[in-house]
Amino acid sequence: MAEERESLREQQLYSFGRMLAGFSHEMKNHLGIIRESAGLISDYVEMNAAGLDPALSERLLKATAGIEQRVKLSADCCRALSGFAHRADTPLASFELGELAGESAVFLERFARLKQVTFVVESDGDAVLVNSPTLVHHLLYRLFFLVVDQVETNGTLRFISSPAADGALLRIVAEDAETKRIRLQVPDAADLAGALTAAAAAFEPAAVDGEILLQFATCSDAQR
Amino acid sequence: MKILIIDDEKEFAGTLCQRLQLRGYEVAEAYSGAEGIEELGRFLPQLVLLDLKMPDMSGLDLLKAIRDSWPAVRTVMLTGHGSGRAAEEALRLGAEKCLMKPVELAELLALIEENAEDGGE
Numbered sequence: 001m002a003e004e005r006e007s008l009r010e011q012q013l014y015s016f017g018r019m020l021a022g023f024s025h026e027m028k029n030h031l032g033i034i035r036e037s038a039g040l041i042s043d044y045v046e047m048n049a050a051g052l053d054p055a056l057s058e059r060l061l062k063a064t065a066g067i068e069q070r071v072k073l074s075a076d077c078c079r080a081l082s083g084f085a086h087r088a089d090t091p092l093a094s095f096e097l098g099e100l101a102g103e104s105a106v107f108l109e110r111f112a113r114l115k116q117v118t119f120v121v122e123s124d125g126d127a128v129l130v131n132s133p134t135l136v137h138h139l140l141y142r143l144f145f146l147v148v149d150q151v152e153t154n155g156t157l158r159f160i161s162s163p164a165a166d167g168a169l170l171r172i173v174a175e176d177a178e179t180k181r182i183r184l185q186v187p188d189a190a191d192l193a194g195a196l197t198a199a200a201a202a203f204e205p206a207a208v209d210g211e212i213l214l215q216f217a218t219c220s221d222a223q224r
Numbered sequence: 225m226k227i228l229i230i231d232d233e234k235e236f237a238g239t240l241c242q243r244l245q246l247r248g249y250e251v252a253e254a255y256s257g258a259e260g261i262e263e264l265g266r267f268l269p270q271l272v273l274l275d276l277k278m279p280d281m282s283g284l285d286l287l288k289a290i291r292d293s294w295p296a297v298r299t300v301m302l303t304g305h306g307s308g309r310a311a312e313e314a315l316r317l318g319a320e321k322c323l324m325k326p327v328e329l330a331e332l333l334a335l336i337e338e339n340a341e342d343g344g345e
Binding site: 035079 | 233235236239240242243246304324325326327329
């Protein structure tokens with residue numbers, strides 16, 4: 001029964017992933033057309049500058065540059081969404097923790113901004129892991145919300161990934177506005193219980209010198 | 225330099241076509257694999273900008289056809305994120321480069337000029 005539930009959960013994640021991936025591809029197509037159309041307008045304005053009111057010409061070029069800049073930002077969001085969606089393609093996969101955390105950051109950054117906190121994801125070397133990417137995404141999401149409230153206004157929250165002997169290490173560090181380190185409280189394991197399954201059994205939060213350290217283990221053959 | 229854009233997104237192909245024409249390139253468009261093959265034989269481009277995903281034929285299959293029938297034609301693939309493996313395969317099959325959509329025009333123009341200097345003109 002538990003195996004059936006797990007299989008159904010994986011199928012649901014796969015379906016959601018495929019739908020999200022399709023959506024992000026579609027959005028990128030629209031963005032591509034918007035970007036090229038804005039570029040075409042600026043091309044025509046530049047080519048016909050001699051016959052246009054200089055103030056109008058400047059406004060049009062400013063507007064098209066604004067469109068192109070927003071398209072670029074939107075395309076970056078779509079790329080992150082696409083990467084995120086494709087994580088559900090396989091229940092267990094080899095991935096780089098920093099890259100995966102970077103995808104999460106695109107979606108979590110807004111929540112940090114609403115709390116007037118700067119959220120930064122850094123990589124301290126390739127941290128390649130074999131585990132469930134969707135589960136690790138879920139853990140990062142839960143961890144983010146468990147610690148972001150502890151960061152002061154105008155402070156900075158950092159997720160720093162690095163390689164470890166049998167997997168990967170994630171350091172969670174917070175700083176106040178003067179870049180002085182803040183001591184974070186280690187999340188209660190019970191708060192994360194729902195996110196913990198066999199695939200992430202080796203995930204253990206611990207506090208050392210104001211940092212929260214999380215060890216992510218590569219799954220054993222038996223767990224794959 | 226003659227450039228053929230093969231992409232089922234007609235508006236994208238049409239707008240990119242105009243932007244390249246404004247810069248002095250001779251450009252044609254095709255909106256499917258079949259149309260692309262027809263246009264390759266008629267227009268005889270030096271460079272093809274090829275979408276990776278089209279309804280009637282994958283960009284990789286069309287790339288193979290170009291390699292077989294028009295080996296001197298250079299091909300740049302236009303891809304989306306999540307197409308990493310397909311992009312690697314395209315490079316292995318002889319594509320010059322894979323550019324991610326939405327395409328940076330400056331990057332594309334640099335690539336076109338690079339190919340023109342290498343004998344594509």
